Amino acid sequence: MERELPEIEIEGTQYLFDIDQMALFEKVRPDYRVLLEDMKDCGTHYEFVYDRNSKRLDESKTTYGIDASDIANEIFTTVRIPRISDMDPLGICRKYNCSPDAIGHMTDFEIMVDQKAFDLRINKGLLPTIEIAGHTFYVDVRMDKLRPKDDFLSQGIVFSDIESYYDGDKRTYTIPYNPKTHEFQEPDYNSIKAYPKDLIAVEFPSERLLDRIGWNRKYGLDISHGLVKQGLKLQFTAKNVPWEKTFLVDLIKSNLKTEKRLKKATEKQLSIQPKQSKQKGRKM
Numbered sequence: 001m002e003r004e005l006p007e008i009e010i011e012g013t014q015y016l017f018d019i020d021q022m023a024l025f026e027k028v029r030p031d032y033r034v035l036l037e038d039m040k041d042c043g044t045h046y047e048f049v050y051d052r053n054s055k056r057l058d059e060s061k062t063t064y065g066i067d068a069s070d071i072a073n074e075i076f077t078t079v080r081i082p083r084i085s086d087m088d089p090l091g092i093c094r095k096y097n098c099s100p101d102a103i104g105h106m107t108d109f110e111i112m113v114d115q116k117a118f119d120l121r122i123n124k125g126l127l128p129t130i131e132i133a134g135h136t137f138y139v140d141v142r143m144d145k146l147r148p149k150d151d152f153l154s155q156g157i158v159f160s161d162i163e164s165y166y167d168g169d170k171r172t173y174t175i176p177y178n179p180k181t182h183e184f185q186e187p188d189y190n191s192i193k194a195y196p197k198d199l200i201a202v203e204f205p206s207e208r209l210l211d212r213i214g215w216n217r218k219y220g221l222d223i224s225h226g227l228v229k230q231g232l233k234l235q236f237t238a239k240n241v242p243w244e245k246t247f248l249v250d251l252i253k254s255n256l257k258t259e260k261r262l263k264k265a266t267e268k269q270l271s272i273q274p275k276q277s278k279q280k281g282r283k284m
Contacts, residue, residue, distance in 0.1 A: 019091035141214030
């Protein structure tokens with residue numbers, strides 16, 4: 001039996017809080033959502049700037065604040081909502097396996113984010129790692145790459161080189177990878193007619209998910225931004241993807257059809273060429 005979600009009123013509109021999605025959504029229009037990660041975590045509560053007209057959180061004004069004109073026209077207002085442990089104590093205890101007594105002495109951040117991992121990443125400078133086909137890579141957002149461990153000759157996997165392989169819906173990259181060189185490597189897509197034998201396809205999360213702290217630093221965000229929703233991990237494993245489940249299937253079929261069509265065109269052209277007349281040689 002599904003439990004009733006906690007309800008909160010914002011400027012006359014009723015919202016339900018879903019701890020699994022870390023979002024408030026309108027009771028009568030569930031598609032209208034306010035994400036927790038876009039709010040300011042003030043420790044004792046969350047705060048954001050709310051647009052009364054659109055009934056949405058305004059990200060820019062939440063980040064930089066509202067001015068006198070915003071206050072005067074009464075379109076925007078600053079909203080404060082309770083911390084999750086106050087808003088949904090049953091939900092947070094269930095999801096994070098903690099007792100009601102414990103949550104009374106901890107902030108949401110302390111409950112929901114692995115504090116040991118946070119200390120290792122922030123104070124010890126430990127980079128997250130990801131294992132790809134048996135080899136360990138460091139997630140180095142500052143250098144814009146996945147850097148292979150103990151392989152200084154390899155260029156690794158540069159994020160800016162694989163932008164076209166990003167799936168925004170899944171928030172993952174699926175790339176061709178050379179397990180010998182530990183590098184991203186593309187086959188010749190114009191001529192490929194069979195699955196590459198020296199390459200494999202691998203899938204892994206975006207750099208934002210692999211190292212949220214490094215991402216926050218790079219783009220000037222608060223160091224803990226997004227961690228309550230996303231959590232914090234320091235170890236990942238890439239997924240091997242069969243070529244049969246990639247776009248190569250259709251590309252190879254297309255290349256084979258093109259090759260067959262060109263071959264037929266060439267044969268036809270040769271068959272209709274006029275026979276050359278014999279030329280008489282010079283008499284000696």
